[in-house]
Amino acid sequence: xxxxxxxxxxxxxxxxxxxxxxxxxxxxxxxxxxxxxxxxxxxxxxxxxxxxxxxxxxxxxxxxxxxxxxxxxxxxxxxxxxxxxxxxxxxxxxxxxxxxxxxxxxxxxxxxxxxxxxxxxxxxxxxxxxxxxxxxxxxxxxxxxxxxxxxxxxxxxxxxxxxxxxxxxxxxxxxxxxxxxxxxxxxxxxxxxxxxxxxxxxxxxxxxxxxxxxxxxxxxxxxxxxxxxxxxxxxxxxxxxxx
Amino acid sequence: xxxxxxxxxxxxxxxxxxxxxxxxxxxxxxxxxxxxxxxxxxxxxxxxxxxxxxxxxxxxxxxxxxxxxxxxxxxxxxxxxxxxxxxxxxxxxxxxxxxxxxxxxxxxxxxxxxxxxxxxxxxxxxxxxxxxxxxxxxxxxxxxxxxxxxxxxxxxxxxxxxxxxxxxxxxxxxxxxxxxxxxxxxxxxxxxxxxxxxxxxxxxxxxxxxxxxxxxxxxxxxxxxxxxxxxxxxxxxxxxxxx
DNA sequence: CGGTTCATTGAGCCACATCAAGAAGTGTGG
DNA sequence: CCACACTTCTTGATGTGGCTCAATGAACCG
Numbered sequence: 001x002x003x004x005x006x007x008x009x010x011x012x013x014x015x016x017x018x019x020x021x022x023x024x025x026x027x028x029x030x031x032x033x034x035x036x037x038x039x040x041x042x043x044x045x046x047x048x049x050x051x052x053x054x055x056x057x058x059x060x061x062x063x064x065x066x067x068x069x070x071x072x073x074x075x076x077x078x079x080x081x082x083x084x085x086x087x088x089x090x091x092x093x094x095x096x097x098x099x100x101x102x103x104x105x106x107x108x109x110x111x112x113x114x115x116x117x118x119x120x121x122x123x124x125x126x127x128x129x130x131x132x133x134x135x136x137x138x139x140x141x142x143x144x145x146x147x148x149x150x151x152x153x154x155x156x157x158x159x160x161x162x163x164x165x166x167x168x169x170x171x172x173x174x175x176x177x178x179x180x181x182x183x184x185x186x187x188x189x190x191x192x193x194x195x196x197x198x199x200x201x202x203x204x205x206x207x208x209x210x211x212x213x214x215x216x217x218x219x220x221x222x223x224x225x226x227x228x229x230x231x232x233x234x235x236x237x238x239x240x241x242x243x
Numbered sequence: 244x245x246x247x248x249x250x251x252x253x254x255x256x257x258x259x260x261x262x263x264x265x266x267x268x269x270x271x272x273x274x275x276x277x278x279x280x281x282x283x284x285x286x287x288x289x290x291x292x293x294x295x296x297x298x299x300x301x302x303x304x305x306x307x308x309x310x311x312x313x314x315x316x317x318x319x320x321x322x323x324x325x326x327x328x329x330x331x332x333x334x335x336x337x338x339x340x341x342x343x344x345x346x347x348x349x350x351x352x353x354x355x356x357x358x359x360x361x362x363x364x365x366x367x368x369x370x371x372x373x374x375x376x377x378x379x380x381x382x383x384x385x386x387x388x389x390x391x392x393x394x395x396x397x398x399x400x401x402x403x404x405x406x407x408x409x410x411x412x413x414x415x416x417x418x419x420x421x422x423x424x425x426x427x428x429x430x431x432x433x434x435x436x437x438x439x440x441x442x443x444x445x446x447x448x449x450x451x452x453x454x455x456x457x458x459x460x461x462x463x464x465x466x467x468x469x470x471x472x473x474x475x476x477x478x479x480x481x482x483x484x485x486x
Numbered sequence: 487c488g489g490t491t492c493a494t495t496g497a498g499c500c501a502c503a504t505c506a507a508g509a510a511g512t513g514t515g516g
Numbered sequence: 517c518c519a520c521a522c523t524t525c526t527t528g529a530t531g532t533g534g535c536t537c538a539a540t541g542a543a544c545c546g
Contacts, residue, residue, distance in 0.1 A: 071480055124370075130374065139333075142340070149391040
């Protein structure tokens with residue numbers, strides 16, 4: 001629970017143009033500068049817990065986190081993978097419905113809840129951006145539901161790799177990853193399993209199946225080579241709705 | 244594809260206080276009155292199709308619809324059950340990502356897309372309400388992900404009944420359904436199966452299991468009696484995140 | 487009445503879970 | 517530098533929840 005970098009300028013912020021502040025002009029940014037604060041979390045550290053108060057709203061600046069629910073008997077399901085620019089928390093609610101856990105070292109750009117809610121009310125650029133981001137998350141959550149409900153283990157793994165590759169290349173401005181060569185997995189097998197509603201053993205087995213059939217290559221257990229992205233999409237049983 | 248009631252007054256609208264217009268004042272309502280139009284759909288009729296243009300945004304006024312995706316080989320997964328007050332369509336996108344299908348006779352209160360987007364920009368009460376509703380849908384979609392990914396068939400069925408009972412009693416202002424006695428299922432076995440990532444046979448079997456163990460009673464195949472709501476919640480493996 | 491659709495029930499099977507055992511990496515202390 | 521513990525990943529053997537296939541029943545309708 002260490003405080004992080006003194007307030008860096010928003011101008012040099014890596015998520016300046018993709019986070020909730022993306023549409024803000026210079027004046028609005030100046031206000032954000034005044035009320036924001038950074039905080040970092042170590043890998044494995046809890047950022048929020050289901051049912052507990054969450055009195056800051058934040059943007060994830062660097063690192064990776066998961067959002068999950070654990071049932072009484074220990075079954076866990078991830079409901080979202082948080083990457084840079086993703087927003088954490090819900091304006092209008094001071095309790096988290098999910099556990100949010102840092103997977104790698106995470107830096108958040110935080111706003112005190114009441115202050116941020118006031119900003120949302122008074123800053124149309126923030127409200128509009130927040131709406132757009134929430135709608136995008138909703139699409140992603142529904143896509144997840146299709147995967148969890150109807151895809152096979154193999155398709156789930158392939159889908160996961162595809163969506164990860166897409167998000168990674170979106171961050172580097174290539175909307176269609178032509179040859180991302182190698183994809184780094186931010187999650188362990190266990191975390192992937194929880195994300196896809198599988199067990200670690202099934203995740204491991206399906207990854208080796210994909211490797212043995214040449215769909216992917218494995219540099220090491222966390223780095224996946226994708227020689228043919230379209231073939232991977234095919235394995236994912238993708239149906240992007242444009243049919 | 245028949246046009247529905249001439250423009251009824253918003254004042255007598257059944258979803259006046261729960262739809263996207265809920266927070267509007269009299270002046271704002273007057274504007275909505277001018278640009279809205281009603282349309283009804285027969286049971287089974289398509290309201291939108293995945294990948295096809297959707298040039299109206301609407302509120303569902305009466306009836307019930309599903310939102311789903313069908314994969315090439317016919318596997319179908321519902322990603323949402325649309326009931327009165329629910330919003331259909333996404334501002335800023337003119338294509339639907341999902342099939343939306345009337346399950347019963349449906350009446351929509353529709354707005355032409357560009358007009359509505361302008362309203363969102365210029366009417367904070369609408370923008371704020373839309374954000375709140377979108378955040379609620381996001382919570383629901385994530386809850387769905389937990390159910391699809393980690394609950395057993397029996398728990399899925401019980402969860403579904405619980406959430407249906409909650410939504411039904413929310414519509415009638417009781418936040419905790421004390422004894423809703425009998426719950427009407429708006430969906431067929433097939434539609435329930437697609438909603439829960441199961442087959443019709445499993446849905447049928449689990450319903451009879453719940454009946455045989457006394458958790459529910461069946462008036463007929465579409466009407467379920469719930470003698471003890473808490474017991475049903477227990478069967479659902481509910482973990483509402485509050486502790 | 488037959489035809490059609492929807493729900494239930496049974497028998498058998500299979501994809502994925504569970505249980506169990508290595509293997510490979512990583513960090514710590516001597 | 518190695519020995520050891522510990523964690524993560526892989527692989528194999530076996531079990532099972534829910535799917536598939538198939539038949540029957542029940543409601544509706546022309």
